[in-house]
Amino acid sequence: MNLVVRNIFILLFAFIGADRINLLSTNFEYFNLTPFILISFFYIILLLVFFINDLNFNWLFKNDISFSFFLLMIIFILLSVLVSEDYLYSIKRVLFLFFIFTTFILSFSYFSKSEINYLIYKGSILGSFLFLIFNLSMIYLWLNFLEYENIYIDLIPNKISYYIPRLGGYSLDVNRGGVVLFFYTFFLLNYKKTFISKLFIALNIITIFFTFSRTVYILVFFSLIYYLFVLTSKKKAFKILKYLFTAIIIVFLSLFYLDNIRLIELDSLLEERLNIDWELSRQTSSGIHLRLIYEGIQTALGDIKLLLLGNGFGTSFLLIKGYYWSGTKYANYHSMYITILVECGIFAFISSFFYTFIIPVLNKYKNVYLPLLFGLFFYNIFYQLILEPIYWFIVFIYYYENYQVILDET
Numbered sequence: 001m002n003l004v005v006r007n008i009f010i011l012l013f014a015f016i017g018a019d020r021i022n023l024l025s026t027n028f029e030y031f032n033l034t035p036f037i038l039i040s041f042f043y044i045i046l047l048l049v050f051f052i053n054d055l056n057f058n059w060l061f062k063n064d065i066s067f068s069f070f071l072l073m074i075i076f077i078l079l080s081v082l083v084s085e086d087y088l089y090s091i092k093r094v095l096f097l098f099f100i101f102t103t104f105i106l107s108f109s110y111f112s113k114s115e116i117n118y119l120i121y122k123g124s125i126l127g128s129f130l131f132l133i134f135n136l137s138m139i140y141l142w143l144n145f146l147e148y149e150n151i152y153i154d155l156i157p158n159k160i161s162y163y164i165p166r167l168g169g170y171s172l173d174v175n176r177g178g179v180v181l182f183f184y185t186f187f188l189l190n191y192k193k194t195f196i197s198k199l200f201i202a203l204n205i206i207t208i209f210f211t212f213s214r215t216v217y218i219l220v221f222f223s224l225i226y227y228l229f230v231l232t233s234k235k236k237a238f239k240i241l242k243y244l245f246t247a248i249i250i251v252f253l254s255l256f257y258l259d260n261i262r263l264i265e266l267d268s269l270l271e272e273r274l275n276i277d278w279e280l281s282r283q284t285s286s287g288i289h290l291r292l293i294y295e296g297i298q299t300a301l302g303d304i305k306l307l308l309l310g311n312g313f314g315t316s317f318l319l320i321k322g323y324y325w326s327g328t329k330y331a332n333y334h335s336m337y338i339t340i341l342v343e344c345g346i347f348a349f350i351s352s353f354f355y356t357f358i359i360p361v362l363n364k365y366k367n368v369y370l371p372l373l374f375g376l377f378f379y380n381i382f383y384q385l386i387l388e389p390i391y392w393f394i395v396f397i398y399y400y401e402n403y404q405v406i407l408d409e410t
Contacts, residue, residue: 001050006119008046009107012039013123014130016389017180018170025151036389040103047106055109059403066399069355076348077313083305084312093314093387100389108400116400121191124184128200131169131181135207138165160212163265167210175383178208178216180390183372186223189240190368205247215383223375231366289334289382292320296338300346310344314387336384352386356395365405369398 015021015035024033047055061067077094084090108116138157141148142165148155157165158174171177185204188197208216224244228237259265299319300307311319316339317331333339341349357377360370372394376385385391 005043005046005051005110006115008039008043009111009119010122010126012036012043012103013120013393014126015039015170016123016127016393017176018130019172019176020134020154020170022152022154026154027151037099040099044099044102044106047110051110055106057105057109059108059400060105062403062406063359063399066355066359069351069359072351073348073355076309076351077344080310080313080344080348083309084315085318086312086315090312090314097313097387100387100392103389104393104396108396113401113404116397117191120187121197124187125196125200127180128184128188128204131177131184131207132200132203134170135167138167164212166212167207169207174211175213175215176385176388176390178211178213179219179376179379179385179388181208181211182216182220182223183390183394186372189243201243202247205243206250209247209251215379218382219375219379221375222378223371226374227368227371231368231371292333293335293338293381295320296333296335296342300338300341306342306345308345308347310340310348311342313343316343332384334383336380336386339384340386360398363402365402367398367401367405369394369401373398 018036019032019034021035022028022032023035023038024031060070077097081087081090081094111119134155137148138155140146141155142157154172158168158172160166166174168174168177169181171180181204185201185208188201188204191197208220224240228240232240296316316333319342320331320333333342337349337353340352357373360373376391376394379385
């Protein structure tokens with residue numbers, strides 16, 4: 001039975017961001033049944049029914065300070081539901097958040113350190129392979145001007161400059177897909193090296209560049225800065241930089257070649273990605289991001305009830321006006337911190353900020369996942385991952401790993 005649980009976890013982790021797959025089909029407009037949700041549902045039941053006596057939650061409760069902030073965050077998120085402008089929607093979002101919490105808290109409470117590392121390794125290899133298959137499929141369709149219609153799998157790529165595909169693998173949003181792929185790559189770099197892991201490290205690094213996601217580049221940059229200059233040895237840092245510079249050269253040579261054969265327009269691509277609009281306009285991607293952050297702060301500070309308790313978890317779409325996606329459930333402030341502030345209030349913001357960033361940075365025990373949390377802090381200024389499984393997986397594995405370090409010391 002343990003073998004079944006291990007294999008389910010590998011699948012669960014390999015499909016952690018695969019929302020291009022909707023097992024209910026696109027006919028169900030209001031619910032996307034991803035492989036992660038379906039697999040996690042049976043996985044939770046299996047653990048609670050057959051292995052409940054084998055669960056050890058010490059890693060979660062051991063640090064009183066961190067657990068207190070985690071608990072406070074949950075309490076203030078729940079309080080925001082009570083004052084929500086849309087109770088039903090807030091309840092649905094909170095239930096999904098707790099579903100993610102349950103999946104990973106049970107995982108780290110069941111597996112040993114050696115087991116979880118081995119399973120993440122297997123899941124990262126399989127997940128990287130799935131990314132590659134999806135990206136190759138989308139590139140093939142794009143090169144041959146083909147359209148692929150399927151109610152269960154979306155193979156229409158995100159595009160930049162209205163034409164150039166962005167490689168987000170099995171994730172509909174390349175910003176999210178880039179985070180998943182970066183974690184796979186980061187883990188493989190720090191686990192035992194095999195031919196297959198080295199191959200996927202190289203392919204993944206190249207693919208991350210082809211997401212053309214500035215927020216993913218921010219994540220990679222700050223994570224590597226912390227990792228290379230704080231945690232790792234000079235020898236290992238040199239190896240990682242060698243991988244990185246090789247990938248950069250391959251990416252730029254590929255872009256110049258594609259531009260030379262007129263398959264892409266490199267000038268328009270660089271102009272769109274490198275042009276930063278500081279005027280808070282509604283006309284450019286960067287301008288919209290900065291304007292939303294500004295509007296979110298103004299909204300929170302302009303209403304004492306909203307500042308204290310929020311507008312309701314998941315309901316920022318009701319407050320955002322004047323954008324083409326305003327009023328849709330996908331509308332948010334494109335910043336996790338601002339979204340939490342507006343939706344759940346200042347106390348939820350403070351507690352989540354301490355749990356996911358301040359406590360890990362100030363903790364005397366450092367582990368290999370701290371650079372990811374450091375990079376995600378900057379990433380979440382311009383994007384939001386509060387309902388993304390990969391984000392909470394990284395947060396929880398940091399605390400789990402720290403607990404293991406303390407156990408080893410004592």
